[in-house]
Amino acid sequence: MPPPPARSWSAWLMALALAMLVAASFATLPLNWSALLSADAVRSSSEFLAGFAPPELAVPFLVKTANATLETLAMSALGTLLAVAGGLLLALPGAGRFGRPARAAVRAVLNVLRSVPELVWASILMIAAGLGPFAGTMALAVHTAGVLGRLFADALENAAPLPEQSLRINGVSPMAAFLYATLPQTLPQMLSYTLYRWENNIRAAAILGVVGAGGLGQMLKYHLSLFQMQAAATVIIAMLLLVALVDAASFATRRALTR
Template sequence: MNPIAPPPARPSPLRGDPGRRPWGVALAAVAVLVIASFWTLDLQWAAFFSIDALQRLVSFATEFVPPATDPALVRRVASASLETLAMSACGTALALAGGLLLALPASLRADLAGLADAPASWALSRAAARLLLNGLRAVPELVWATLLLVAAGLGPFPGTLALALHTTGVLGRLFAEAIENAPTGPAQALRWRGTGPVAVFVAAQLPQIAPQLMSYTLYRWENNIRAAAVLGVVGAGGLGQMLSFHLGLFQTREASTVLIATVGLVLAVDALSWVTRRRWMR
């Protein structure tokens, strides 16, 4: 008669769970890094919150009130708002296509793509795609716009390309992770029936990750609205260029009008994105 095996011993509460120790070490390392950051930086909190600094801040802020309402300025601001909106929309659309194309070789699903018999070539293409995505998103939009201004000149075109390049790196990484985390059942069933990799992706994987792709794209569009306004500072057109121009001439009331238009544009795009996501998820 075989004796009944005793239940597995549980870790003692005094010793703690060994599986959780890496998390504790990571949190301790982050805490040390944050404390060291505050310790090494020369943060002059006393000077920032001094009475003199607050008075100068209030005096400067009052110069923006009331905003300028000249009809000619309002028309230019409206035109610049449409230009900023077009830059963000075109840049995001280009990034959506480029990110999806790079996400396919950057994902880990070689078995679902029918490349399990060539792991070396798949690993090489995956590494190259990941490296390209990392390089695209490592360079900020402002740096991309500065580099492209040399080749394309002033205007919204280099700003649109700068948004597209940086956002391609961001969306490509997010799309690749969505593909990797998608359930494998439907795709495996199609692969066993001899379906090609493109048809597998379109029929099995894309419908599963479509809500995530839409959510990521809309979120990046919201970010690109803000980024497009900043890119104008280097001459890439839109509201940012108007803001840089009026602030450079110390025309604070005109700059206030541009700031109000920027905030209104961001809020409108945020609301549109929220409504779209709500309807898509239903």
């Protein structure tokens, strides 16, 4: 009979620390559950939600919503594409291929890029580029480049080094060895990361419109600020349909890549 596995006290201590953190969060935050579930709160919420029905279905407004939907989709797709290019460029030094000092410097840059939210990047870029989808697209690209650069760098570091080393020993150039040995190992994982971030960028692109970056978010902010709830309901439905469509397409693509 095999001996029982050794207990990992570090795992137990980590779980205990997380449990204490959750308990402290509940104890310190002023969570007023009674006010949330009171009769007045339920009635007010019901009256507010009732104002969204029925959604606006006039043909001119539907055409306008469809154009904003395409704009949101274009923002997310172009922002993700630019982020992939930037992430790949930063992933190579971030994976330690140009020495430890370059790795530390690039990792610090990636931390900054992904630590700043898309809304903050959009607010900064709109000062230079003005209102519209360009600032939103660049905000998505900058933030997502930080995320993908870190994920790509980790994937490259975790790749098996023997295939590339074998090619290098046999006289293959470093770039060719990387392209034929290491990159094929990590490419499916990189594509999966890219598709997942594209899904996130669809949602983020819709939110960026709130600060004037175009698309469905800008329409939603405009109609909500004027209390045009039925028009806002149509925009929200368009957001839900767009996210569902992209999620389905991304899921099907990931399944095809893993077969």
